[in-house]
Amino acid sequence: MTHVLTIRDLNVEFIHRGKVTNRPVRGIDLDVSAGEILGLVGETGCGKSLTGLAALGILPRGARRTGQVTMGGDPLQPSSEPDGPAAIVFQNPGTAFNPVFTLGRQLSDVLSRHREISRSESKSEVLRHLGLVGLPDPERVYLSYPHQLSGGMLQRAMIAMALLRQPRLLILDEPTTALDVTVARQILVLIDELRQKFGFGVLLISHNLGIIRDVCDRVAVLYAGRVIETGTVDAVMNNPRHPYTRGLLGALPAGRTNGERLNAIPGSVPGNFLSITGCAFMNRCPHAVIDCSLTDPLLNRNGSDQAVACIKEDEL
Numbered sequence: 001m002t003h004v005l006t007i008r009d010l011n012v013e014f015i016h017r018g019k020v021t022n023r024p025v026r027g028i029d030l031d032v033s034a035g036e037i038l039g040l041v042g043e044t045g046c047g048k049s050l051t052g053l054a055a056l057g058i059l060p061r062g063a064r065r066t067g068q069v070t071m072g073g074d075p076l077q078p079s080s081e082p083d084g085p086a087a088i089v090f091q092n093p094g095t096a097f098n099p100v101f102t103l104g105r106q107l108s109d110v111l112s113r114h115r116e117i118s119r120s121e122s123k124s125e126v127l128r129h130l131g132l133v134g135l136p137d138p139e140r141v142y143l144s145y146p147h148q149l150s151g152g153m154l155q156r157a158m159i160a161m162a163l164l165r166q167p168r169l170l171i172l173d174e175p176t177t178a179l180d181v182t183v184a185r186q187i188l189v190l191i192d193e194l195r196q197k198f199g200f201g202v203l204l205i206s207h208n209l210g211i212i213r214d215v216c217d218r219v220a221v222l223y224a225g226r227v228i229e230t231g232t233v234d235a236v237m238n239n240p241r242h243p244y245t246r247g248l249l250g251a252l253p254a255g256r257t258n259g260e261r262l263n264a265i266p267g268s269v270p271g272n273f274l275s276i277t278g279c280a281f282m283n284r285c286p287h288a289v290i291d292c293s294l295t296d297p298l299l300n301r302n303g304s305d306q307a308v309a310c311i312k313e314d315e316l
C-alpha cells in the first residue's frame, strides 16, 4: 500500500537562549498508508499534538524539528500554514473559526488561496463540501456565523474546510473531545466514510483508546515522546505487550461491572523529557528492574506487525 505519510526519526526540541530546554518528541517513526486510519494515543503531555504539528512543520515559538517527513516520497516542507497534500482539524471547532466572518466566507477563502476560481464556482464548491460532510442545509450554514452553529456542526464544517484542500493526509487532533458522546460518534462515522470515499490517509490523535479501537486500522502508543508499542488495532488491543499499553487498556471503563474499581496507572507522565535516561515508563511500571534504568529500549519488531519497546517484552 502507498504511504501518504512517512516520518523518520522525528524530534522536537524547545530552545531558550541557545539551550535545549525540553525534547517532547524523541525519535518517532510513523507511516500512514492511503485510505487507512493510524491512531496516535497516549496520556496528556505525551507529545501527541506536537508530533502532528511537527509533521506539518507548524511548531510553537521556540521549537525546532529534526528528522524526515515525506508525503508520497516528497519531503513535506515546514510552512506556517498547512498546505497542499495535508490538512489538520483541531479539537475545538468553536475557536477554530474566526467569529466575525460567515462560514461561507471562511471556506471560500481557503479555496481561493489554493486555486484560481470564480466567486460563483467557489460558492458551489463550498456548498457541495458542506453537503458532503452531512450538514443538512448547506445554504444556511454558508451564511451563518460560527456562534450560530452547534459544536458538532462546526466540526463538520472544519472537516469540509480540510476537504477543500483535497488532502492526501488528514491529521485530526482530538476531533471529538469537545463534543458530546452521540455527536462524537457521528463525527467518527463521518471520518470513516470520507476516508473510504476519497482514499486519504488519516492520523487520528486521541487520548481515548476506546475511540482508537473503534475507528483505527493501526495504532501507535506514545509515551514521553516515544512510540512504545505499535501494530494493528486488533493485535495491540487483544494482545498488548508493553506495560504502559496494558495500563491504558486496564483503565478503560468498558466491560466493567457496577462497583468494580477502575485501574489507574500510578504516577504521571514526566513534565520534561530532557533528562530521561533508560526507559521513561520505569518509575510507573510494575515490572521494572534495574536494567530498565540503563537502556532506552528501541521498538523491536521481531518480524511481526506488532512492535514493542520494552526489555522485558519476552517475559511479560
Ligand SMILES: Nc1ncnc2c1ncn2[C@@H]1O[C@H](COP(=O)(O)OP(=O)(O)OP(=O)(O)O)[C@@H](O)[C@H]1O
Residues within 6 Å of the ligand: 014, 022, 024, 042, 043, 044, 045, 046, 047, 048, 049, 050, 051, 060, 061, 207, 271, 272
Ligand atoms: N509551547 C510549548 N512550550 C514548551 N513546552 C511545550 C509547549 N507545548 C508543549 N510542550 C511540552 O511538550 C509536551 C507534549 O505536549 P503535547 O501538547 O504534544 O502533548 P499531548 O500528548 O498532545 O497532550 P494533550 O493531550 O494534553 O494535548 C508537554 O508536556 C510540554 O511539556
